Amino acid sequence: xxxxxxxxxxxxxxxxxxxxxxxxxxxxxxxxxxxxxxxxxxxxxxxxxxxxxxxxxxxxxxxxxxxxxxxxxxxxxxxxxxxxxxxxxxxxxxxxxxxxxxxxxxxxxxxxxxxxxxxxxxxxxxxxxxxxxxxxxxxxxxxxxxxxxxxxxxxxxxxxxxxxxxxxxxxxxxxxxxxxxxxxxxxxxxxxxxxxxxxxxxxxxxxxxxxxxxxxxxxxxxxxxxxxxxxxxxxxxxxxxxxxx
Amino acid sequence: xxxxxxxxxxxxxxxxxxxxxxxxxxxxxxxxxxxxxxxxxxxxxxxxxxxxxxxxxxxxxxxxxxxxxxxxxxxxxxxxxxxxxxxxxxxxxxxxxxxxxxxxxxxxxxxxxxxxxxxxxxxxxxxxxxxxxxxxxxxxxxxxxxxxxxxxxxxxxxxxxxxxxxxxxxxxxxxxxxxxxxxxxxxxxxxxxxxxxxxxxxxxxxxxxxxxxxxxxxxxxxxxxxxxxxxxxxxxxxxxxxxxx
Numbered sequence: 001x002x003x004x005x006x007x008x009x010x011x012x013x014x015x016x017x018x019x020x021x022x023x024x025x026x027x028x029x030x031x032x033x034x035x036x037x038x039x040x041x042x043x044x045x046x047x048x049x050x051x052x053x054x055x056x057x058x059x060x061x062x063x064x065x066x067x068x069x070x071x072x073x074x075x076x077x078x079x080x081x082x083x084x085x086x087x088x089x090x091x092x093x094x095x096x097x098x099x100x101x102x103x104x105x106x107x108x109x110x111x112x113x114x115x116x117x118x119x120x121x122x123x124x125x126x127x128x129x130x131x132x133x134x135x136x137x138x139x140x141x142x143x144x145x146x147x148x149x150x151x152x153x154x155x156x157x158x159x160x161x162x163x164x165x166x167x168x169x170x171x172x173x174x175x176x177x178x179x180x181x182x183x184x185x186x187x188x189x190x191x192x193x194x195x196x197x198x199x200x201x202x203x204x205x206x207x208x209x210x211x212x213x214x215x216x217x218x219x220x221x222x223x224x225x226x227x228x229x230x231x232x233x234x235x236x237x238x239x240x241x242x243x244x245x
Numbered sequence: 246x247x248x249x250x251x252x253x254x255x256x257x258x259x260x261x262x263x264x265x266x267x268x269x270x271x272x273x274x275x276x277x278x279x280x281x282x283x284x285x286x287x288x289x290x291x292x293x294x295x296x297x298x299x300x301x302x303x304x305x306x307x308x309x310x311x312x313x314x315x316x317x318x319x320x321x322x323x324x325x326x327x328x329x330x331x332x333x334x335x336x337x338x339x340x341x342x343x344x345x346x347x348x349x350x351x352x353x354x355x356x357x358x359x360x361x362x363x364x365x366x367x368x369x370x371x372x373x374x375x376x377x378x379x380x381x382x383x384x385x386x387x388x389x390x391x392x393x394x395x396x397x398x399x400x401x402x403x404x405x406x407x408x409x410x411x412x413x414x415x416x417x418x419x420x421x422x423x424x425x426x427x428x429x430x431x432x433x434x435x436x437x438x439x440x441x442x443x444x445x446x447x448x449x450x451x452x453x454x455x456x457x458x459x460x461x462x463x464x465x466x467x468x469x470x471x472x473x474x475x476x477x478x479x480x481x482x483x484x485x486x487x488x489x490x
Contacts, residue, residue, distance in 0.1 A: 122476060127467035152469050185487045221486050222372035224397050227479065231367060234476040235483045241466050242430040 002047055002065045002075070010047070010075045010087060016139050023090045025141035028076045030083035035151035041088050047072060048084035077143040090141060096132060096159040096166060101191040103240060106132040106163055106174075108208045109199040110229055113138040117148025118230035119197070124152035126237040131158045132166060132194075163196075167211040170194060174213045176204050177232055181215030184239040191244060195236060197229050247292055247310045247320065255292070255320045255332060261384050268335045270386035273321045275328035280396035286333050292317060293329035322388040335386060341377060341404040341411060346436040348485060351377040351408055351419075353453045354444040355474055358383040362393025363475035364442070369397035371482040376403045377411060377439075408441075412456040415439060419458045421449050422477055426460030429484040436489060440481060442474050 002010070012018035013026045024044060027036045030052065037043055037058065045063040049072060058064065067075070069082035076085045098104055105123055110116055116138040123131055138145055140158040149156075167174055173193040196212060198204035204212065218227060218235050227235070247255070257263035258271045269289060272281045275297065282288055282303065290308040294317060303309060312320070314327035321330045343349055350368055355361055361383040368376055383390055385403040394401075404411075412419055418438040441457060443449035449457065463472060463480050472480070 118473060118476065121469050122472065124467045124469035125463075125465055125472055129467070150470070155468055185490065218370075218483070219486070220370055222369045222374070223400055224366050224369035225395065227367065227370055228363060231363065231476055231479040234472065235479050238463070238480045238483065241464070245430060 002067055002071065006045075006065070007075060010085070013087065014077055014143060016142070019090070019139070019141050024087050025090060025146065026076060026143050027086040027088050027146055028078050028081055028084075028143060029147065032146060032151050032153075033084040033086045035154050036086055036088055039154035041091065041154065044087045044089055046084060046086050047075060049082055052083045078147070093159060094157070096130070096161060098130065098170075098172075099192065100172070102130070103128050103192060103237075104130040104132060104194050105233070106167070106194055106196045107134060107137045108163055108196055108204050109134050109136040109202075110197060111136070111138055111200055113142035113144035114148045115200065115228070115230045116140065116142070117145040117150075117153070119233050120145070120149040120156045120158075121152040122230065122234045122237055123156050124149075125234075126241055128237065129156050131156055132163060133158050133160050134163045135160060163208055164211065167194070167196075167208065174211060175216050175236075176209065176212035176214070177236060178204065178209075178212075178215045178217055181217035183219050184216050184236055185219060187214070187216055187239070187243065189240040189243045193240075195233075195240070197233055200229055247312055247316065251290075251310070252320060255330070258332065259322055259388060261387070264335070264384070264386050269332050270335060270391065271321060271388050272331040272333050272391055273323050273326055273329075273388060274392065277391060277396050278329040278331045280399050281331055281333055284399035286336065286399065289332045289334055291329060291331050292320060294327055297328045323392070338404060339402070341375070341406060343375065343415075343417075344437065345417070347375070348373050348437060349375040349377060349439050350478070351412070351439055351441045352379060352382045353408055353441055353449050354379050354381040354447075355442060356381070356383055356445055358387035358389035359393045360445065360473070360475045361385065361387070362390040362395075362398070364478050365390070365394040365401045365403075366397040367475065367479045367482055368401050369394075370479075371486055373482065374401050376401055377408060378403050378405050379408045380405055408453055409456065412439070412441075412453065419456060420461050420481075421454065421457035421459070422481060423449065423457075423460045423462055426462035428464050429461050429481055430464060432459070432461055432484070432488065434485040434488045438485075440478075440485070442478055445474055 176196040292310045421441040
């Protein structure tokens with residue numbers, strides 16, 4: 001069982017204010033909870049259904065509370081959760097650094113946590129493990145970000161920072177997705193660089209635009225006005241990786 | 246103002262059962278409503294805020310009801326909608342046909358309407374205007390599909406049908422996304438064909454697998470287990486189009 005105090009604490013973590021104060025965040029659902037348990041994140045406490053605990057033997061010093069699926073769902077943000085929910089300690093953010101032959105992604109005010117999570121998943125698929133995020137970008141620890149990342153939050157690091165400061169000093173090519181850039185099918189991407197994606201409604205901000213060294217664009221063959229920022233990230237990452245073969 | 250009867254009718258269209266019965270569906274938000282008004286769909290009635298009507302002069306025989314943003318939101322599925330909502334007549338589904346140099350997409354039980362809508366948007370971006378959908382695929386007219394398509398539902402046709410029947414008779418190459426197919430960076434896609442995408446959890450079903458003439462895969466460079474079906478669609482469509490340049 002979960003005490004009222006613990007339940008209140010868990011629920012509070014749905015809000016950024018309390019996540020920041022407690023330096024903890026929520027991980028929900030079987031797949032993500034199993035991934036976080038195997039990662040180098042520190043799991044503070046676990047609430048799980050008996051069937052989940054029967055299948056996965058979770059030994060060690062972990063504080064485990066048994067709950068029904070209904071209780072579990074009422075604690076978290078998922079409509080239904082018949083498996084588990086973990087309260088996990090945030091990691092301290094390390095200063096951003098990079099290798100010469102390394103690709104990084106920078107998010108210039110990507111607002112939607114679902115998009116943020118999807119981008120983490122895409123980065124993880126394409127072997128990109130550092131994501132810079134402007135202060136206005138959706139929270140890495142938002143439950144929707146965590147859910148959409150499908151476990152990739154365990155592997156991809158986010159660095160919340162002033163993009164302007166980092167990019168001003170960044171010596172490698174900085175690629176930015178614009179409507180009027182060079183066709184990505186023709187760009188010869190290097191072995192390392194930064195890919196900047198902009199806000200869902202407004203694209204890359206003026207302040208950051210001036211720091212882009214190479215404007216690129218995804219060629220359009222039909223009539224849709226735009227692609228969603230996560231889809232655009234997937235398509236561009238695929239082109240980056242294939243141009244290095 | 247919207248009468249109680251009209252409000253009840255509009256709200257009922259959130260459910261597939263009533264959409265089917267009434268042969269009508271909902272379109273919400275400024276962008277989508279403006280697109281559907283300019284399309285060849287028949288708009289039955291419009292509920293809009295006065296500021297929206299002040300900006301866009303919507304003449305003609307259209308039945309227009311003025312509402313506050315609060316009333317508008319309570320009628321539809323959007324958390325907030327300060328613009329407009331349209332009730333639109335479904336089109337009769339034409340029988341599926343294709344040209345020799347035409348690409349089509351087939352969805353084998355893609356469950357999530359958000360994914361369905363995203364795929365319509367991607368298809369529209371890449372100039373693919375026919376999407377076959379198995380009977381279990383998310384409803385084209387679901388408000389979430391419509392919203393995620395960002396207006397592309399006006400241009401892309403969906404054909405709900407038995408994929409098995411269509412694919413059995415389809416004479417062109419049928420490509421399917423699997424974990425163990427040929428690397429899409431190496432595939433020479435033809436000028437026409439069918440791209441099959443599978444269910445979010447289970448991929449392409451066994452019955453349809455046997456009708457795939459070419460298994461393809463998106464190469465992975467990192468550790469994520471999978472890509473979301475909409476992202477996979479975007480990446481594959483991009484590779485199809487670039488291999489034809």
